[in-house]
Amino acid sequence: MKTIRPFGTRGLILILAPALGISVGFASPAFAQAFREVPVIVNPDGKVTDLGTLGGFFSNGYGINDSGQVVGESATTRGERHAFITGPDGMGMTDLGTLGGSFSAAYGINDSGQVVGESATTRGERHAFITGPGGMGMTDLGTLGGSSSSATGINDSGQVVGWYRTTGDFGYHAFIIGPGGMGMTDLGTLGGSSSSASGINDSGQVVGWSYTTGGEGHAFITGPDGMGMTDLGTLGGNFSVASGINDSGQVAGYSATTGGETHAFITGPGGMGMTDLGTLGGSYSYASGINDSGQVVGWSDATGGARHAFITGPDGMGMTYLTSFADLPDRVYDALGINNQGQVIALSVPEPASYALMLAGLGLVSFMARGKKLPGNNQSALS
Template structure:
């Protein structure tokens, strides 16, 4: 009897391989998340390491020092993402770093010994964590820092500080009850998002030193959110379901499109206007993206770099002027990926055997 290999057999084996992988031991999860420093010039991806467990990178400076969170603690690396160091906390159990300037001053959030959640700043090269306090209550978080050490963040209301994190000042709002500050450039222009008097969230930009909040509008929908700003005042973020970039000084939102899916969002921008973020693909999976100068031509970051087997860059959060990008990758656990590859090999082996059997039956 002639047997014709079909998709049902291959599907069964694949399903068995996946089932075995998902059920492999109680100690292994289906995937882990690592952060990489992507060098677009050499097309290399450097794993920045871990303090144990998943690692999420949030900011990068001109030297390639990376900051973020790993195993519940803020970290900093050396230049080019090498050598992760635990920044500690303000006395509590958790901390996360969001931003870093050229001198290596880091800002973020830490639990305090008294149970609060407070913004912090460090000295150069991440040395010496200092509590920035709050505007009121027991909460603050710092997201951006410029060359002078001015910090932008949130403490119920948005704030900016003076140089070296001194003196927290309320930035106001667009007329609503909630405002969040996220990015800051070297002139002290701050971007974020605020509820308007009409109750919708809109992206904003301020003038130098955080003065004078201005509504950036939307891409024709009800909401927009700003996350990053460069030296020229170009702003990036998302408006409902698409990433955007503006012209200098936040003028004119432009849709950056997607990688084929319906959603994208931009997080970082460098002096040349290269933008990074995340987008859904036509296959309905999240991939990190990068654009050319001035936001031109969205590209899948995965297609521009050599990655470890099975790794997928899902989100890019920042980019420096040297074209170094930090991105989070989803990676299968080694045991699970090995089982998956074994299943694929078994599919190929059976398909070849059945093809040979079919050829003999024809003879």
């Protein structure tokens, strides 16, 4: 199956640049600023922290721990994409480097500051990595025989989850690794050819998605330490994806509905029961993260079709606009993570008025869903 990775703002830049007669590598400062895509931390008190970049014109934040350290990827002054870590409350961005290649991205962080993600190697392969506490030192986690792997989550004991390409590169399987990056174990599938893990809690319960024997992609949960994969079902449609899990085993993600829409969901403790979180008025919503009180974050379209970040109350109650907590000058269109302090990582871009003239007549007026870390993590690839 071909992996489809939807694009965000920087994808629009790459598409638009030839039509506008612009070389992206040498874009003017004004052009770069107009399309600047950066993560922000939105605090419960409404304070907003702009995380900035590593010198380039965009960055993305994917994981946050309870001290507010954020990890993700950023464009550098050399035009490469590198993983980063910040200090507490998002202060100060540090380049984590690579495994020898020109690319790396960080997807998860635990409370001691161990970071996991993926990086290009000197051979041009993509391998999962782990760092020491505080983001110190990048170690290649290897694969189980295939050419690539990616680490997507880590718990406080240092257990790591992700996915790896199987031998022959005909599919990919979810994996779990013991504390400190020791020993990669294949978690199998729900009967189909491929699976991928997206999150792990402190008891070692893993969530993600897998193909079933019937060929559908379904969300799954395992028991402690990755033992036993259980199908979480769907909201009535033909696919679902689990994005995150908290320490009581509540799972957040998204699923096709009986009406053909895609809605965010939350389960009860231990993955029991799937509840539709609805939308902000439109047809689609996607949950990206959950904290231990059951607050869920993600994005949804509104009645007019515009995409907005959302947050819920405890146990997924009451979906509301993230901007209701803060007065933001930019458009906050996605929320990717939330910690137990209620700090949310969100992605912002300038309001459309700042670059509307550049887009006029090109017909590209909205941002597609972001595929950040799961192979096939989108409706087109799973349905």
